[in-house]
Amino acid sequence: MKASDLLKETYLALVANKARSGLTVLGIVIGIGSVIAMVAIGQGATSSIQSKIQSLGSNLISVRSGAQRGPGYQISSGRGSAQILTEDDMKAIQNEISLVQSVAPEVSSRYQVTAKGTNTNTQVVGTNPSYSTIKNVEIAEGTFLLDQNIKNMSKVAVLGPSVRDDLFGENAASVIGKTIRINNIEFKIIGITKEKGDSGMNNQDDIIYIPLSTAQRFLIGNSYLSTIDIQIIDQDSMTLAQEQITSLLLSRHDISDSTKADFSIMNQADIVESASSITQTLTILLAAIAGISLVVGGIGIMNMMLTTVTERTREIGLRKAIGAKRSDISTQFLVEAMMLTIIGGIVGIFFGWLAAAIVSKLDITATKVSPLSVILAFGVSAIIGIVFGYYPAKKAAKLHPIETLRYE
Amino acid sequence: MIECKNISKIYQSGDESVAAVKNACFKIEDGEFVAIMGPSGSGKSTLMHILGALDVPTSGEYFLDGKNVSELSDDELADIRKNKIGFVFQSFNLLLRATVLRNVALPLVYANVPEEEREKKARESLKNAGLDESHFFHLSNQLSGGQMQRVAIARALVNNPSLILADEPTGNLDTKTGEIVLESFQKLNKEQHRTIIIITHEREVAEHTDRIIHLRDGEIVEDLKITK
Numbered sequence: 001m002k003a004s005d006l007l008k009e010t011y012l013a014l015v016a017n018k019a020r021s022g023l024t025v026l027g028i029v030i031g032i033g034s035v036i037a038m039v040a041i042g043q044g045a046t047s048s049i050q051s052k053i054q055s056l057g058s059n060l061i062s063v064r065s066g067a068q069r070g071p072g073y074q075i076s077s078g079r080g081s082a083q084i085l086t087e088d089d090m091k092a093i094q095n096e097i098s099l100v101q102s103v104a105p106e107v108s109s110r111y112q113v114t115a116k117g118t119n120t121n122t123q124v125v126g127t128n129p130s131y132s133t134i135k136n137v138e139i140a141e142g143t144f145l146l147d148q149n150i151k152n153m154s155k156v157a158v159l160g161p162s163v164r165d166d167l168f169g170e171n172a173a174s175v176i177g178k179t180i181r182i183n184n185i186e187f188k189i190i191g192i193t194k195e196k197g198d199s200g201m202n203n204q205d206d207i208i209y210i211p212l213s214t215a216q217r218f219l220i221g222n223s224y225l226s227t228i229d230i231q232i233i234d235q236d237s238m239t240l241a242q243e244q245i246t247s248l249l250l251s252r253h254d255i256s257d258s259t260k261a262d263f264s265i266m267n268q269a270d271i272v273e274s275a276s277s278i279t280q281t282l283t284i285l286l287a288a289i290a291g292i293s294l295v296v297g298g299i300g301i302m303n304m305m306l307t308t309v310t311e312r313t314r315e316i317g318l319r320k321a322i323g324a325k326r327s328d329i330s331t332q333f334l335v336e337a338m339m340l341t342i343i344g345g346i347v348g349i350f351f352g353w354l355a356a357a358i359v360s361k362l363d364i365t366a367t368k369v370s371p372l373s374v375i376l377a378f379g380v381s382a383i384i385g386i387v388f389g390y391y392p393a394k395k396a397a398k399l400h401p402i403e404t405l406r407y408e
Numbered sequence: 409m410i411e412c413k414n415i416s417k418i419y420q421s422g423d424e425s426v427a428a429v430k431n432a433c434f435k436i437e438d439g440e441f442v443a444i445m446g447p448s449g450s451g452k453s454t455l456m457h458i459l460g461a462l463d464v465p466t467s468g469e470y471f472l473d474g475k476n477v478s479e480l481s482d483d484e485l486a487d488i489r490k491n492k493i494g495f496v497f498q499s500f501n502l503l504l505r506a507t508v509l510r511n512v513a514l515p516l517v518y519a520n521v522p523e524e525e526r527e528k529k530a531r532e533s534l535k536n537a538g539l540d541e542s543h544f545f546h547l548s549n550q551l552s553g554g555q556m557q558r559v560a561i562a563r564a565l566v567n568n569p570s571l572i573l574a575d576e577p578t579g580n581l582d583t584k585t586g587e588i589v590l591e592s593f594q595k596l597n598k599e600q601h602r603t604i605i606i607i608t609h610e611r612e613v614a615e616h617t618d619r620i621i622h623l624r625d626g627e628i629v630e631d632l633k634i635t636k
Contacts, residue, residue: 001517001518001520002517002520004523005517005523009517012505012506016505314499314501315501315503317501318497318501318503319514319518320462320486320489321460321462321489321495321501322489322490322495322514322515322518322563322567323486323487323489323490323491323515323518323519323567324486324490324518325482325483325486325487326482326483326486327483328518401462401463402457402462402463405462405497405501
C-alpha cells in the first residue's frame with residue numbers, strides 16, 4: 001500500500017467519525033497545549049528573573065561586612081553596621097587586584113524621610129559616583145551624585161521613582177531642587193533615577209542615594225562601609241577575582257582561617273544561577289503535571305482505536321480477503337492513531353502558544369515559547385500515537401480473516 | 409485450475425475433534441461454473457475458506473494453478489487472495505462510507521496498481537457486473553441490495569482473478585434480484601470464461617450452474633454435471 005493511499009484511507013476513516021475523532025484529538029490538544037504553555041511560562045519567568053538580576057549590574061561581586069553562617073544565611077544587619085569594611089579595604093581591592101574594573105562603597109540603612117506634609121520609610125544608600133555605572137543606575141532627570149558632592153559632603157539626594165511618588169505624588173511636576181528631610185536633616189534633590197522594576201529581592205526604585213561622605217558624617221556617624229560593590233573586567237574572571245578579593249581581605253583583616261571571615265562575598269553569577277535553578281525546577285514540575293494530561297490523552301487515543309477496531313472488524317476481514325497483509329492492516333490503524341495525535345499536537349502547539357501569548361499580554365508573567373519545546377511537543381505527540389496506537393493496531397492485524405468475516 | 413487431494417479440516421474443541429471436511433477430492437477446470445451445495449453444518453463454508461486461501465487444510469493438498477496453497481504462510485496466503493481470488497459475500501461487505509468506484513478499486517490499492525489505472529479498471533469491471541454508470545459515484549449505502557451485490561461482484565472481478573468464490577451470494581436478496589445476480593454470474597462464465605464457485609444451500613441457486621458438488625457432514629456425497 002502506497003503512502004498516498006494510506007493517508008487517504010486514514011482521512012476517510014477519521015472523517016467518518018468526526019465527533020469521536022474530534023473529542024479524542026481534544027485530549028491531545030489539551031495535553032500538548034498545557035505542556036507548551038507551562039514550559040513557555042516557566043522559561044519566560046526564568047529569563048525575566050535573569051535579566052532583572054543582570055540589570056542590577058553585570059559582572060558584579062559584592063563584599064558585605066559580617067560573616068556568612070552556613071549556606072545562604074546572611075548575618076543580621078544589626079551587626080551589619082559592624083565596623084569591619086573600610087574605605088582602605090576598598091582602595092586596596094581597586095589597586096591591588098588587576099581584574100577589578102571599578103569599585104563603589106555602600107553604606108545603607110532605613111530612615112524616615114519627609115517632604116512637605118508627607119513621609120515614608122525607605123532605604124538610604126550612601127555611595128560614590130562610580131555606583132551608577134557598576135549597578136546600572138540610569139538617571140531620568142537631573143544628575144546622579146557628582147565627585148564634588150562627595151568632596152563637599154553636600155546634602156544632596158538622588159531619588160528612586162517610587163520614593164518620589166510617595167513623597168510628591170505620581171503627578172508631581174519636576175521635583176529637582178526641592179528639599180526632603182532624611183532623619184530630620186535637609187537634603188536637596190538633584191536627580192531622579194529611571195524605573196527598574198522589582199527584582200524580587202529588593203526594590204531598586206524605592207531607594208534614595210546620597211553622598212557617602214555625607215551619610216557617614218551626618219547619618220551613621222562612623223567611617224565604615226556596609227558593602228563594597230566590585231565590577232570585574234569580564235564574566236570569565238569572576239571566580240578568580242572572587243578568590244583574590246577573599247584572600248586580600250583575609251590578610252588585611254589578619255584572619256588565617258577562611259571559615260572565620262568577618263565578611264561575606266557574593267558573586268552575581270551565583271545569584272543568577274540559584275534563581276534560575278529554582279524557576280527551572282518549577283518549570284519541570286509544571287511540565288510534568290501537564291504531561292500527565294498528555295498521558296490521559298494518549299489513553300483516550302488507545303480507547304478510541306480499540307473501539308474502532310471492534311467496530312470495523314468486518315472491514316478488516318474484507319481487507320484481508322482482498323489481499324491485505326497483516327502489516328497493511330497494522331500500518332493503517334497505527335497511522336490513524338498517529339494522525340490523531342499529530343493533529344492534536346499541531347492544534348495543541350497553537351493553543352499553548354496562544355495561552356502563553358495571553359499570559360504575556362495580561363502582564364501576569366513574561367513567557368517564551370522556545371522552538372525546542374515546539375519540536376519536542378510535536379515529537380512527543382507522534383510518539384504517543386505510536387505507543388498508544390500500537391496495541392490496537394496489533395490486535396487488528398492479528399484478527400483471523402474468517403472470524404472477522406463472520407463477525408456480526 | 410483447482411485440484412484438491414484428500415483435503416481434511418479438523419477442529420479441536422477440548423478433547424473432541426470435529427472434522428468439518430473429510431477427505432475431499434475433486435478438480436475444477438478453468439472456466440467451470442460450479443456450485444458447492446449442502447445444508448448448514450455440512451462443511452461447505454470451511455471448504456470455501458480453504459479454496460479461497462483464507463485458511464489451510466489440516467491435511468491434504470490444495471493446488472491452485474499448480475501451486476500448493478496448503479502450506480503457505482499468512483502473508484503468502486494474502487498474496488494468493490490478492491492475485492488469484494475474487495470474493496463475493498452474502499452480506500456484500502462494502503465500505504459504506506466510500507463511493508462505488510472506490511469500493512471496486514480497493515483490491516487494486518493493495519495490489520499497488522497505479523492510481524490512474526484503477527478507475528479505468530474499476531469502471532470496466534462495473535460494466536461487466538452490469539451496474540449502470542449513473543451509480544458509480546454514489547455511496548454504497550445508497551444502493552439497493554441487488555446493486556450492492558453487483559458492486560461486490562465488480563470488486564471480485566477487478567483483479568482479473570483465476571477464481572471467483574461466491575458465498576451465498578443471493579442469501580440477502582429477494583428471489584427476483586437473486587435471479588439477476590445469478591444471471592450476471594452466468595454471463596461472466598459464458599462470455600468471459602471465468603471460473604466461478606458458488607456456495608449455497610439452495611437447490612434452485614445451485615441449478616443455475618453447470619456442476620453441483622454436494623456436501624453432507626463434511627463429505628462429498630455427490631459430484632454431478634448438469635446437462636441443460
